[in-house]
Amino acid sequence: MLIAVGQALAIVLVVRWVAAGIALQTVAVASTVLASAAPSPSWPWPWPVMALIVQAALVLIVSLRRNWVWAAVAWSVPQLASAIAVLMSGFDGAAWANVIVSASVSAAMLAIGVLGRQWLANRGALREERLMSAGLSAQRRELEERNRIARELHDVVAHSMSVISVQATTAKYRFPALGDEAEREFESIAGSSRQALAEMRSLLALLRSGDEDRDAPLAPQPSIADIPSLVEATRRSGVRVGLVVEGVLDASAIAPALGLTAYRVVQESLSNAMRHAPDADVAVSVRAGADALEIDVENGPADASRGQQPAPGSGLGLAGVRERVEALRGAVAFGPTAEGFAVRARLPLG
Template identity: 55%
Template sequence: MVKTTTQAAPHRARACAWSGLYNPALVMRDIGYVLPGFFISLFAFSLLVPLASVGIATLVIWLGALLLPATLLLATKFAELSRTRAAWWGAAVPAPAYRAPSPGLGGFMRIMADGRRWLDLAFETLVAFPVRAITFSVGVAWLAAALGGTTWAIWARFLPENDSVFPGNMLRAIFGDALTLEAAYSRAAESLTYTLFGVIALALTPVVMRALATFDISLTRAGLGGTTPSTPGNGATRTPAADGASTSQLAFTSFTGWSWILIGFAAVATIAVSWPLLATLYDVHPAIAMVLATAEATAVALALRLPAIAIALGTIAPAAMALITAEPVETPWPWPVPALIVQALLAFIIGLRHDWRWVLAALALPQLAVIAAVAMSGTGFTAGAITSLVISSSVALGLGLGGIVLQGILENRGALRAERQHSAELDAKQRELSERNLVARELHDVVAHSMSVVSIQANTAKYRIPGLGDEAEAEFAAIAQSSRQALSEMRGLLATLRDSDGTAPLAPQPTLSDLPALIEGSRNSGAEITFTQSGGVTTEPVLSATGLTVYRVVQESLANAMRHAPGAAIDVTVTLGDDEITVAVENSHAPVEAPPAPGSGLGLAGLRERVAALGGTVTAGPTGETGAGEGFAVHATLPR
């Protein structure tokens, strides 16, 4: 049985992720996903980090060998909770294949060899907690700004007078001398400004909450999502694990998952380090520092999938940073240390996953943009600036080349894995072909030979046995015809079994139109058969598979009736309805006691499988009220 997995198309999934933004229920869903996630991740972080640290520290005294598997199992439970929350939000995350724990203490300790569980631990500690701390902070701050701003006029009157000049300065910058100082710095102007900000924030709240939720969901799918073997092109293959459980070949290494884990961690670390550093050491306004740090972090996050946008952000952000921080300060310039690390990391990620031309662009464009910014800044190419430019270009070049080399190594490993898989498939196909040839040889040597002998004896009976009457000759002729038909079908079956590439000639399969010939051939064997076919007024044709199944049901039922109840009257009824086809084959009680007929009992079982494959049903059993049975009946119903 083939198990199929239905997946939504990527474009449709992206479109649905941003649909219904202003639906109150969906807005509450986004808030209900974003805000509680921080507390869950805080609880997971406070448990997993101490347990993992103690487990690693006590590994040398074997205590960690017991503590680390328990920590990994706990991390898996938190990962399952993250997938459950994503499914509640509406984005199902496919569960990966874990290595099943084996019985005993040794099996429990072998959990440490499951890389998928280590990936769960890394995600829940290094990515989920900092990401959800940021989304929680942004979400709470945005909601507070929206609610506080829109209600400012109500509760601002209870606040003491303060010396806040932000609203007045902003209004003076916008309107200039057209607005007097008294009006710009009045309480009414302050209230109007904050209320306007609150209304704008409230209008954008659904967008911001959906963006935060989508960002969290994207990282969850990347870090915790499993692979679907039946999906072409996902790079996952199914191989038997050592303990007998089926697992994914990428489950241990999970290169893509680890890449997203590290990239997400790097993006969060970029914001956490670059934002305060620019604001404190380089005297950049906190809001501008936040924008520059976010641009750098976004470039790192997009480098894996969208290199063009990542390179654009990685070019604009350091150039703007060099212009803003051009005043003489006792710090590295024009490349601050976080920006230098981001640019090198950007070149490494792009070199790891993309063509060398993208790497060249990631190396050259930021450097050229920063050089142009230095030339326009008026500070000039000082010794410190030249040193910073040389160091940044050298580090970025080295990591970019390292990414290209590592990409080649991984591609070679992937090609080797694909070749091994192809060889394994060829071996399996060869074994299957050998088994089919063995079955075909046995059928040819045993069944086909016996049927040939029957055919020859039936054809030569009138020459070998003198004085045969007309009825006996007709009987032998019917036997010869049946044996020839069976031999013809046997040859087709043997050709199909020996066919390795699907080029064997196939004879036409029987259909409903062949039923009269089947009935007539069975009557020639001396059976008393009544055949009735009704219905068929609909214009919809009967499918070939359905017609073949009806033919086989009648064929098998007639053969059983003639074998087990010789001389009994047989009634065959086929009814073609608008929605279904009904087949009934009933035979009366045999006039004389029939000798035991050999049979394996697989005929009716095969019919049930055929009919069930088309969504139909089959019943077979003795007729009569006594239970002993006066005859036998087979009833089948198939959808048309």
């Protein structure tokens, strides 16, 4: 009974503590041989039927839950212990036949367990591969749809921007009585529309997947050196913008990605101020320190006396600014202030 309890306990232990379970099973097997040899060495009882079933179950459990090394140990160590005990106890040939049967049956369980575990692992890997393939297919379809929408958006917006550019360019010929100030205003509108078209086409060239578009030349991207020109163009549209630049390095000494991000932060902040706070004063500050570039754009409250209403926005502009800044390991904060709205970004130089 004690030996039977030990074998049952070995089945329980091997599930979590494999070494302890194998050791207890080995001791139980050796004890069975020694106990069987006391009445008569002619009894073929090194492996009784229930002990054989327990050994086969133990090997199967270990081979299914562990790698093949542990499974081989679970099979070989009890078999080796029983063989040594048989030699020490003087069993006859029938006992050795019993040992061979036990080794063969448990070896079959070992093979079944190892192959079953490998089959389960392959099945799990195939399932993971299928899930990954489905995810990649969904992402590819989403990207294709985004590219299609981007192309359609380009076609729609490009037509309107082209009309604006043509109308602004030909206004001085169609209306000869225009004054110099009005002509300069129309020239500014035409230049802004052409710049918007150029940037849209360069972005669309990145989105296109055809081989004929991959080698399309791209226009130079804006940099930090273009911020004064951006502010000046905004002033020509009637917005009162103040610009302070301190300690800014030469544009060639700043990484292109950082310069482009700084330009986009100022551009989106100015657009946001013009859209949501018309006729408000805007202050732009660009300061370069020892390890970071700090950008502050703050606007005052809208001037309601002139009758202009804030224009609704999609809410994606500032989200795009956050993504650009965080991609460079920077930080950005934006929100209402006591006097209006502020956008503050910090871009590391290193």
